Amino acid sequence: MTTTSGLASLSSDEHLLPAIVGKTTKNGSALVSIILTMGxxxxxxxxxxxxxxVKLIVLSSFVQYLATIGSLIKLRNDKSLPKGMQIPFGLAIPIISIIIIVYLMFSFNWISLALAAGAAIIGGVIYCLNAKNPAKAK
Known part of the structure; x- marks a missing residue:
């Protein structure tokens, strides 16, 4: 049930989704989130x-890997960390990993890629709408 609690948290705590998504019953169940997840x-x-x-799950994992590698590259020289985030061979491993993951991602059929692109667009729209109203997010 992590999906339903995640949706409710994004709504009630982070204010990234409409408030109705985080609405709970008298027992504390996130009813709207459960219905959305079931649908x-x-x-x-x-x-x-x-x-x-299964292909969709693997494709979503690849996207998560890309985000993790991107954060590794960004945090390499971060002054707020004691020594930054150092790995052996510098940027060679992250760059090779990105190339391999992108190559593997394009081995999926066009329907999987279209669904992933649609999810990315929806996520981008939600992010942009939230970024325009920072007072609502806090």
Whole structure:
């Protein structure tokens, strides 16, 4: 149930989603988040085969890996860290990793890539809307 608590937290704590998503019942269950998660799960189940869903999971993992590698590159020379974030061979390992992950990402079919791009666009829109109203986020 981490998805439902995550949605509720994004709504009530971080104010990144509409307030109704974080609405809870008298027992503390995030009812709207549960319904949204069930609906999304039902759409994914009806959308294709098990192998298609596995491809989506792997593709989302690749995106997370790219974000982690990007943060590693950014934090390399961060003055707020005691020694920065050092790894052997400097930038060689992160750059090679990015090349491999991007190559593997483009081995997916166009439907998986289109769904990933759609999710990225939706996330970008939510981020931009939140960035325009920083008072709402805090």
């Amino acid at each position: 999304l799960a039902a759409l994914l189940i009806l959308s294709g085969s098990y192998l298609f869903l």
